[in-house]
Amino acid sequence: MAAVKQTIETVAALEKYEHGFTSQIDQEFAPKGLSEDIVRFISAKKGEPQWMLDWRLDAYRRWLELEEPTWAKVSHPPIDYQDTYYYAAPKEKTGPKSLDEVDPEILAVYAKLGIPLKEQAVLAGVEGAPRYAVDAVFDSVSVVTTFKKELAAVGVIFCSMSEAIREHPELVRQYLGSVVPTSDNYFACLNSAVFSDGSFVYIPPGVRCPMELSTYFRINAKDSGQFERTLIIADKGAYCSYLEGCTAPMRDENQLHAAVVELVLLDDAEIKYSTVQNWYPGDPETGKGGIYNFVTKRADCRGDRSKVSWTQVETGSAITWKYPSCVLRGEGSSGEFYSIAVTNGHQQADTGTKMIHLGANTRSRIVAKGISAGKSSSTYRGLVSAHPKAKGARNFTQCDSLLIGKTCAAHTVPYIEARNGHSVFEHEATTTRLSDDQLFYCQQRGLSQEEAVALLVNGFVKDVLQQLPMEFAVEAQKLVAISLEGSVG
Amino acid sequence: MTLATALKTGDLTQLPSRRDEDWRWTDLRGLIRQVPPASPAFDDDVAAGPFDGLAADEILFVNGRQRHAAASGAGEVVALRFVSATEGTAHAAAYAIVVEPDTTLVLLESHEGQAGGYFSDVTLDIAVGEGARVERIVLVDDDAEAIDVVTAEVDLAPGATFNQTVLTAGARRQRIETRVNHPGAHANVRLDGVYALAAQRHADQTTIVTHGGVDGVTSQLTKGVVDDQARGVFQGRIVVQPGADQTDARMGHHALILSDKAEVDAKPELLIFADDVACAHGNTIGALDDEQIFYARQRGIPEAEARAMLTQAFLGEVVERIEHEGARAVATAWVAARLGRAE
Numbered sequence: 001m002a003a004v005k006q007t008i009e010t011v012a013a014l015e016k017y018e019h020g021f022t023s024q025i026d027q028e029f030a031p032k033g034l035s036e037d038i039v040r041f042i043s044a045k046k047g048e049p050q051w052m053l054d055w056r057l058d059a060y061r062r063w064l065e066l067e068e069p070t071w072a073k074v075s076h077p078p079i080d081y082q083d084t085y086y087y088a089a090p091k092e093k094t095g096p097k098s099l100d101e102v103d104p105e106i107l108a109v110y111a112k113l114g115i116p117l118k119e120q121a122v123l124a125g126v127e128g129a130p131r132y133a134v135d136a137v138f139d140s141v142s143v144v145t146t147f148k149k150e151l152a153a154v155g156v157i158f159c160s161m162s163e164a165i166r167e168h169p170e171l172v173r174q175y176l177g178s179v180v181p182t183s184d185n186y187f188a189c190l191n192s193a194v195f196s197d198g199s200f201v202y203i204p205p206g207v208r209c210p211m212e213l214s215t216y217f218r219i220n221a222k223d224s225g226q227f228e229r230t231l232i233i234a235d236k237g238a239y240c241s242y243l244e245g246c247t248a249p250m251r252d253e254n255q256l257h258a259a260v261v262e263l264v265l266l267d268d269a270e271i272k273y274s275t276v277q278n279w280y281p282g283d284p285e286t287g288k289g290g291i292y293n294f295v296t297k298r299a300d301c302r303g304d305r306s307k308v309s310w311t312q313v314e315t316g317s318a319i320t321w322k323y324p325s326c327v328l329r330g331e332g333s334s335g336e337f338y339s340i341a342v343t344n345g346h347q348q349a350d351t352g353t354k355m356i357h358l359g360a361n362t363r364s365r366i367v368a369k370g371i372s373a374g375k376s377s378s379t380y381r382g383l384v385s386a387h388p389k390a391k392g393a394r395n396f397t398q399c400d401s402l403l404i405g406k407t408c409a410a411h412t413v414p415y416i417e418a419r420n421g422h423s424v425f426e427h428e429a430t431t432t433r434l435s436d437d438q439l440f441y442c443q444q445r446g447l448s449q450e451e452a453v454a455l456l457v458n459g460f461v462k463d464v465l466q467q468l469p470m471e472f473a474v475e476a477q478k479l480v481a482i483s484l485e486g487s488v489g
Numbered sequence: 490m491t492l493a494t495a496l497k498t499g500d501l502t503q504l505p506s507r508r509d510e511d512w513r514w515t516d517l518r519g520l521i522r523q524v525p526p527a528s529p530a531f532d533d534d535v536a537a538g539p540f541d542g543l544a545a546d547e548i549l550f551v552n553g554r555q556r557h558a559a560a561s562g563a564g565e566v567v568a569l570r571f572v573s574a575t576e577g578t579a580h581a582a583a584y585a586i587v588v589e590p591d592t593t594l595v596l597l598e599s600h601e602g603q604a605g606g607y608f609s610d611v612t613l614d615i616a617v618g619e620g621a622r623v624e625r626i627v628l629v630d631d632d633a634e635a636i637d638v639v640t641a642e643v644d645l646a647p648g649a650t651f652n653q654t655v656l657t658a659g660a661r662r663q664r665i666e667t668r669v670n671h672p673g674a675h676a677n678v679r680l681d682g683v684y685a686l687a688a689q690r691h692a693d694q695t696t697i698v699t700h701g702g703v704d705g706v707t708s709q710l711t712k713g714v715v716d717d718q719a720r721g722v723f724q725g726r727i728v729v730q731p732g733a734d735q736t737d738a739r740m741g742h743h744a745l746i747l748s749d750k751a752e753v754d755a756k757p758e759l760l761i762f763a764d765d766v767a768c769a770h771g772n773t774i775g776a777l778d779d780e781q782i783f784y785a786r787q788r789g790i791p792e793a794e795a796r797a798m799l800t801q802a803f804l805g806e807v808v809e810r811i812e813h814e815g816a817r818a819v820a821t822a823w824v825a826a827r828l829g830r831a832e
Contacts, residue, residue, distance in 0.1 A: 401761070403763075410759075411760045413758050414758075415755075416774060417754045418744075418752065420749045421746040421751060425774040425775065426775075427757070429757070429769060430767075430768070431766060432767055433765055
């Protein structure tokens with residue numbers, strides 16, 4: 001109950017979008033627009049080797065031939081890809097440096113966001129408190145990565161993608177684009193051409209990563225797009241838990257965020273990937289502004305008995321288009337997807353997952369909770385498929401939608417493709433509204449309407465919240481409550 | 490973008506393809522290389538239909554042509570037959586039915602393949618008046634090489650009841666689509682389906698129910714069994730439009746896959762634009778339960794028979810929901826025959 005109480009207090013205390021500030025930081029931009037020259041510019045700026053540039057140019061040429069997908073249940077004015085900055089970086093920072101060298105203005109931004117960038121600041125807490133290694137990405141570059149030394153001691157590589165391309169080219173060349181191929185889809189292809197930074201993680205065989213790893217993405221510059229690329233490789237028997245958070249300033253223009261996340265799992269490896277997505281959702285009254293969040297996330301369970309778990313809390317973004325997927329190739333591998341998608345105001349979310357069963361005895365579980373309020377719409381779109389060789393595959397899917405108010409919409413669009421006689425697929429979905437009886441009961445007990453909504457909604461999403469790492473769960477609970485503020489009555 | 494248009498114009502680009510979202514599992518453009526010649530008139534006698542003896546009136550189409558004038562003031566039980574009688578030819582037929590307010594109609598519809606490899610396209614318009622009651626039973630017995638598309642557009646008035654059961658054994662490629670415009674207003678819809686597919690047959694049952702007003706009920710149950718290299722497709726969509734509050738819609742699809750080369754594809758969709766609704770769908774796909782088979786064998790029932798028994802019981806749940814007694818008996822026997830069990 002303490003957490004619930006805290007939620008209620010937070011709801012009362014907070015503004016609608018607390019991360020909407022902008023910071024005046026000297027920044028360097030690539031010229032607006034997209035062309036081969038821009039791709040070369042980004043690559044040169046990062047001092048990349050020729051093979052990386054060739055890879056980008058190949059992606060750019062393929063992108064020119066692709067068409068923007070239109071099947072998602074979202075609508076937005078056509079995106080002008082020439083009206084965006086594809087590279088924006090704080091001046092004179094070519095890559096992550098030690099904390100002392102980071103622009104104090106940037107540190108101030110992260111302090112305001114409550115992200116611990118100082119290692120000692122984290123350590124100063126109670127003994128045994130969980131610690132987080134953070135890779136902070138500011139617009140197009142990674143500004144700092146913490147705890148690198150301590151992680152290196154156990155063989156874990158945790159650094160920015162630019163650094164990985166310089167320091168560990170053999171790993172990057174082997175795995176980059178092997179899960180999400182360059183021309184996988186329109187936005188992944190665009191990302192492959194212009195990606196600027198992101199995190200790179202390698203966990204060596206048998207190592208259990210000693211602390212939570214996390215990335216914090218911040219869009220700051222106006223009219224810029226963020227295209228980060230994350231690659232996590234868990235070698236045989238390795239384990240890591242990875243957290244991702246993101247925010248952006250409040251602006252009237254739409255900004256594009258097209259990321260690609262690739263996870264590679266070898267035999268017996270396990271990755272737990274959690275996201276709390278809180279990009280600026282646009283003005284709740286007019287729907288103006290906000291981030292277009294078009295993300296491709298995929299895990300490739302190559303090894304036998306490997307396990308991947310995606311947990312996401314999606315509360316922000318004007319438009320979300322995101323389907324974290326699991327390719328269950330290894331025998332006995334398993335995939336999980338836990339999702340809470342909250343939409344309010346004029347937000348549109350089309351999100352879900354793909355569970356592709358290729359190996360024998362593979363298992364997957366999907367729990368998706370959608371909450372729509374205001375004039376928003378939220379769609380669960382998911383694919384579960386079993387290949388003829390995936391004998392003994394099992395899937396359980398549960399999608400529940402909660403509607404708050406007369407003008408919102410909730411859709412469920414599952415695709416199930418079963419291609420062998422030894423699999424079991426179960427799917428159930430419900431759509432209901434917040435029960436008047438329950439609201440009345442809570443209000444009768446002295447809770448205000450908004451407190452009652454927060455309480456009931458937290459109960460509705462509890463199954464998913466429980467999957468989040470502790471600190472994230474508390475934050476996520478607050479976010480869910482804040483996003484729904486003012487949605488009843 | 491329909492088979493009928495392609496048959497009329499000979500333009501293959503008019504065929505729906507895998508790239509059309511609603512046809513992704515029923516690709517006609519990739520399959521059809523050329524449009525066959527139009528079916529000739531067929532004046533010989535045709536064999537009796539599956540519902541022979543149950544209906545007072547019969548409306549008969551052979552090769553897309555209506556044989557006798559529609560019975561006016563048709564009785565309560567009407568047989569509607571679409572017979573394809575000439576091999577390797579194509580035909581399209583359209584028919585409209587108006588059910589007057591406060592009347593009752595049992596429509597015993599059959600699609601009968603009495604030749605091989607034909608193309609058939611049937612479009613039906615059914616308007617159900619206020620307070621009227623319709624039960625539509627559709628039995629589709631196509632040739633293994635046939636391509637068959639049946640589309641029904643059903644318009645309901647307030648207080649109407651529309652119950653439907655589709656039974657099919659598939660074809661080379663087959664689509665049975667039902668679109669219901671549901672006014673809410675105490676109208677009641679039941680849409681059921683059964684498919685029992687073997688060899689290389691394909692069957693697609695697609696339903697779209699659009700709830701446009703308050704207080705509507707829809708209940709759907711589709712069950713299927715696929716064997717050999719057959720492919721069953723179920724696409725169910727329930728749309729609740731803004732303002733269609735108090736809608737109660739439930740959809741279930743359950744399938745058994747009996748062979749490792751068979752396939753079932755399902756897409757149960759809910760598109761909800763109103764908040765005061767109770768909508769749910771469930772979907773399961775799997776194999777027969779080994780424990781149940783073990784239990785039966787333990788009791789002395791040979792494995793093959795145990796499998797047939799369990800499969801028949803599985804499909805039986807849908808067949809039992811047919812209200813018209815005679816039609817239910819025909820359907821039960823038909824299912825038994827498909828599963829290789831004599832009734």
